[in-house]
Amino acid sequence: MTATATRSWWGWGTTDRALPDDECVALAGLIPGLPERPRAVPEVRDLILAPSRVVPPAALPVTTDPDVRAAHTFGKAYRDVVRALDGDLRGAPDAVALPHSETDVVDLLDWAAGAGVVVVPFGGGSSVVGGVEYRGDRPWVSLDLTTLGQVLEIDRTSRAARIQAGTLGPALEAQLRPHDLTLRHFPQSFEFSTLGGWLATRAGGHYATLHTHIDDLVESMRVVTPAGVSESWRLPGSGAGPSPDRLFLGSEGTLGVITEAWMRLQDRPRFKASASVTFPEMTAAIDAVRAIAQAALHPANCRLLDPGEAALSGASGGEAVLVLGVESAAVPVGSRLAELADLARAHGGTVAVADGSRDAAADAWRSTFLRMPYVRDGMARMSAIVETFETACTWDRVAELYSAVRSQVGAAVREVTGAEGHVNCRFTHVYPDGAAPYFTVIAAGRPGSEVAMWDDVKTAASEVLGRLGATITHHHAVGRDHRPGYDRQRPEPFALALRAAKAALDPAGILNPGVLVDEVPVR
């Protein structure tokens, strides 16, 4: 993001990177049946925004500026973008809080609990599951943490840093770089998401194996709850009772507001090597990826693109492509890449080791990857349906899941749109006991019906996942949109425990109601 770039209120990222109209039209040409021109992006000043229902104390840093309220109305899912293009601001927050300190957060919760005002924590606002919008009847405030964006302390010996929760990815890495350290957590949303958001949603990073989930990078957390501030000790490991941090990780703003965390850092990689491997079909590719995941070689990258996904990113013409990468800050990695390549060859792959630290397939993939949300927005303006969903399951079901999703979601697309769509897949993360397939759906929508059409397709997708025992979300979180799938997956005694924990920490039920657990009537 350049210093002068403006965040888009309706779509992904910054306004300067939104696709121009002619490019929207060109892209839409790939899908038969779409309109000829992109719909206009509305101006907030032309839209109806209800008067704010809250009057916070003057000492609290809260704004009711219409542009700010509009920019905090939606997350960044496809259905959010379409609703924003529809200009529907009925769900806008009554106000937006921009705290200058943790004390401001404490004071805001105190006031809100007393006044019966709902508080929804907001990091970078990149939720794709309805995690940052409130759908109930009470007045509500969006609590934007990005004003708390500093790395406060660095412990070089332990390689850890105390970091404020509102720190966006690029600012976080920029503050670590002078110390030659990195958090090395790069979700696709990196530029537009925060440490606190990653922690609250159990974000998955770019890397395929080992410590890629934010869960494993946390040393301790500080969380403001209505019942007090929770701060765990900085520990590399502990067996003292159930982990306090693991209760707040994934709590999605329902139990408290994460204000800072001590995070485990790494030395910046000095040695890198990569290769791309092609497979004529997915079954052999899946077997190869499983063998690699079970060999404890821990590649940094192990991203399998199915033929459709590989073609879309320009990485192949009809074959499955596996992108392998190895990194180290300590030792050369050529021999490790060779071990991985041997395994891939043993499973029928054709290996092309990159000359430098990157190869063409990886570059093509990365470029497409980072631009994808902007493309999605441009195609949404053309009434195309472009959305993703992700999951994970054990290896015994991976091939069946891949096949069942493509078949049944493909059928749902045909039924909903009356035409063929694309249902592509990549594996974003691999584990010794399973994989995390990530699906992209591209189809023709009908202007005015896009959200309902996508919701039908997504319902079909969730049905397949639930039936095969695959998780409703691997790293996109639950929010409000995934509640049915989550409720099916979650053991009922754990639901009892979670509701009880919430009632103890948030007795007024003001924190992100409806996420993870049902909103309870106000006492």
Next chain:
Amino acid sequence: MTATATRSWWGWGTTDRALPDDECVALAGLIPGLPERPRAVPEVRDLILAPSRVVPPAALPVTTDPDVRAAHTFGKAYRDVVRALDGDLRGAPDAVALPHSETDVVDLLDWAAGAGVVVVPFGGGSSVVGGVEYRGDRPWVSLDLTTLGQVLEIDRTSRAARIQAGTLGPALEAQLRPHDLTLRHFPQSFEFSTLGGWLATRAGGHYATLHTHIDDLVESMRVVTPAGVSESWRLPGSGAGPSPDRLFLGSEGTLGVITEAWMRLQDRPRFKASASVTFPEMTAAIDAVRAIAQAALHPANCRLLDPGEAALSGASGGEAVLVLGVESAAVPVGSRLAELADLARAHGGTVAVADGSRDAAADAWRSTFLRMPYVRDGMARMSAIVETFETACTWDRVAELYSAVRSQVGAAVREVTGAEGHVNCRFTHVYPDGAAPYFTVIAAGRPGSEVAMWDDVKTAASEVLGRLGATITHHHAVGRDHRPGYDRQRPEPFALALRAAKAALDPAGILNPGVLVDEVPVR
């Protein structure tokens, strides 16, 4: 354990491996001021055992056999052994349940909740923190799960198995070996502890880095709570809310009874290499271990013995010894060991690479390690104080902690015993951000006062740990003995949440009361 061996009711392991009297005497010669003869081990039939206060339904598999009750009275801490030698069975359970099925567990909890009977889950009974004894006034039943000891199902593709919670370590590995698989979790208590116990206490395995904690080896768990059975889905990874498994991991029998789990397995290692490294003093050794832990080379073994510990195990005469090991099921590991050795040399270590797959220092260490609990028992019979405690902290404090513990616990030993004792240390686990030092105290006790003397030394140890922000337990759990240190460490809002979760799952408060949270008055 041989087929005919009998479990000791008062001490560690099996009776056939208890030290003979003359060996007890010889060992005690190392510590001035101990009695000349070992105290006798009492026979249960000579001791006072109160009549059982419970009358369970005849359909429940419950016994009031005196020997069985005696064998379930204590865990296996030093203070447990001394109390058993004292013949004090006042704390014995009123009965012991030996379920034939999960249904028996459900029925037992139903009956107990209605009858106001406390239930304390018991795996191998190797708790060293008072985790398996009840200290309140209600009648209580020890629920021994070892009757549920089968590997029920194996998924070779995903490398996972469904295993009953009462399976002891050797039986577990024996059932996996025909499939060429291993759980590869080897705590010191391996022979005499169960999967369910490991899960309930967040056990740490033998390996120094990466996936050594049982937490990371769990795919899903089944837990019988008084409010219903909780079963999580088998998933390699999921971001759907806070992890249900992570709430039950470390819950130490307070939230429910773990009955089975799907566990992640590994191929049996084919390649091994090891080396031992000596350092003239601990500071350089600590720096070397830190460099290795931060290099992402993931050694299987990285065990640092301080000079006192190394001397005790015969591994050196006055130097610190670092035992390094590398293993793989997939690729040769010679080059990885060389990388580790280079790092050790760069920090002043003198490296001896083992010729075969093991070296002398590692063998000496392993032999001492497995025999240590029997030695402890033999010395307890001589009124020696022999006990351990373990912790973890970040690298910025490791050297200070090592020094402060040795100095202040040494002073406490002098004050309590009037003589010098041994305070030795090894690092059992290392992390990129810290280490887990494990201390052994050996000193002369006074017959009849040993428990009180140890409790005073332990209080001093816990004070140092708490002051330096080191965890009260890295892998021995909290139980009843660590409550003060745990309460100091635990964030109060998390305590609120945990108490609320327990009240929701165990409304009658029958499950292991006093562990993790205070016993609440019966409703």
